[in-house]
Amino acid sequence: MRIWTARRFLLSALLLSLPVLSGCWSQFELPQLGFVMGVALDEGEDGNIEMTSQIYRPTPSGTSQGKSRTGSMYVNIVTKDLSVEEAIRDIPIHLGRKAQWSHMRMILISDRIAAHRNIGELLDMYYRDHEPRLTAAVAVTRGKAGEYLDKHPLVEQTTSQQLLRVMETSYHDSGKTVESNLLYMAEQMLSGNGDAALPYLYATQGKDTFSTAGVALIKNGRMIGILDSKHTEGLLMLRNKYQSGMQNLPCSGQPNRSESVEILKFSSRLKVHLSERPRLQMDAYATLAIGELKCTTIQNNQDEQKFIRRLRQSLTDEIMATYDQLQREKTDIIGVGQRVYAVQPALWRKWKPDWEKRFSEIPLQIRLRLKIVTTGTSEGRPAVTGKGSE
Incomplete structure (x- = not known):
């Protein structure tokens, strides 16, 4: 009897739970949604925001329908309005589907709008809405951002995915740019001094190619300058974010010849020595x-x-x-101020009002330990000289 009572109770509980169960996240079916892969934000006319949204097209490449736009697996929708949210609401009137943001890979911001508007305010919707992921990459472009999404991908299915892969490999394998996404950008802009660094993209004129090399410097939410690719390697070393890359060594007295060394592993530590005249020490x-x-x-x-x-x-x-260069720009994107705040919050509150000036005057001492672990498959001399055997 007790067994039958327990079974009836369990069955009743299961039946009562059925109305609240759903097979989907929302009431929308897949054919009603347009999955956004990437977004480009530009400054439009009359103060409007011009937003280019790259929507994934679920049509196999090679079909007659897919060939209508050179066989692309995506379509770009351009909307303009006073705010990002309003521009998003205009996507369905062109696409016929509701924009869905959970698969977004990339957010591109033109250098013009990055210099004139607060980037944090510009991207506020992507932090508040539940669909965008904080792992979506963020980068600043040289020139109009929407034109980058109009280029054809070289090996990926969408331009947004191609841009993401270019950024990732440029950071991990070459040390030519920084890693950045919505989360990292927020962490930087909410730190003690609010300075940030974002990857910098530029396109090759007349070709469907683009490169990520260099860093856009952000202060008070706006872009104030560019750190070139060579200085970016130094930035990554200061940040202890350098993964791997090549270093050239000019031959003495021979300006057109240089040797190269691959850095397999690099680790560094910054230490702030606090006093009335603070100093910075880097051990690597x-x-x-x-x-x-x-x-x-x-x-x-x-x-x-x-x-x-x-x-x-x-x-x-x-x-x-x-x-x-960072001292000349008075941009503390290596976290010196954050280290002061972590150790002595009261001292940081005292220094914060004139931190830009203080940072620009802090001396840096560098101590490097280097170890050669391999000379490759040849011994430690030029492999082929053309001078015959010795």
Whole structure:
């Protein structure tokens, strides 16, 4: 009897739960939704925002329908309005579907609108709405952002995915830009001083190619300048975010010849020494692989140490050049102020009003430890010289 009572109770509970169960996230079916892969924001006329939304087209490439626009797997919709939210609401009148943002890969912001408007306010909707993911990448473009989404992808199915892959590989494999998404951008802009760094995109004129090299410097929510790709490597080293990349060493007295070294691993630590005149110390360690030798022969430990000293000086000069530019721009995107705040909040509140001036005067001391772990499949000398055997 007790068993039957328990079964009836369980059955009743299951039946009562059926009305609140749903097979989908919302009342919309897939054919009613347009999945946004990427967005480009430009400054339009009369103060409007011009938004280009790249929508995934679920049509196999090669069909007659897909070939209507060179076989592309996407369609770009341009809307204009006073706010991003209103521009989004205009997408269905062109597309015939409701925009769905959970698959968005990329947000592009033109350098013009980034310099004139507060980027945090511009992207406010993407933080408040529940659909966009905070992992969506954010980048600043040279020139009109919408034109980047009009280019055809080289190997990916959509331009947005192609842009994302270009940014990721440029950061991880070359050290030519920084990693950034909605979450990282918010963390930077909500830090002690609010300075931030975003990847910088530029296109090759007349071609469907684009590159990510350099960094857009953000202060008080607006872009104030650009850090070129060479200085970006120094920035990543200062931030302890350098993954891997190549370093060139000019041959002494031979300006047109240089040797190369691959940095396999790089780790660094910044320490702020607090006093009335604070100073910054960077301790770093890197493992190296010889890439090209043209004017150096490494046959013993003495030769290796001489080569390492050259490389250490080159890296030190590169990091110092980056730090000098940040000080000239008075942009603390390496988190010195945040470190002061973490250690002594009261002191940070005292220094914050004139932190830009203080940061521009803080000296930096660099200590590098380098280790060559391999010279490749050849010994430590130029592999082929054309001078015959010795």
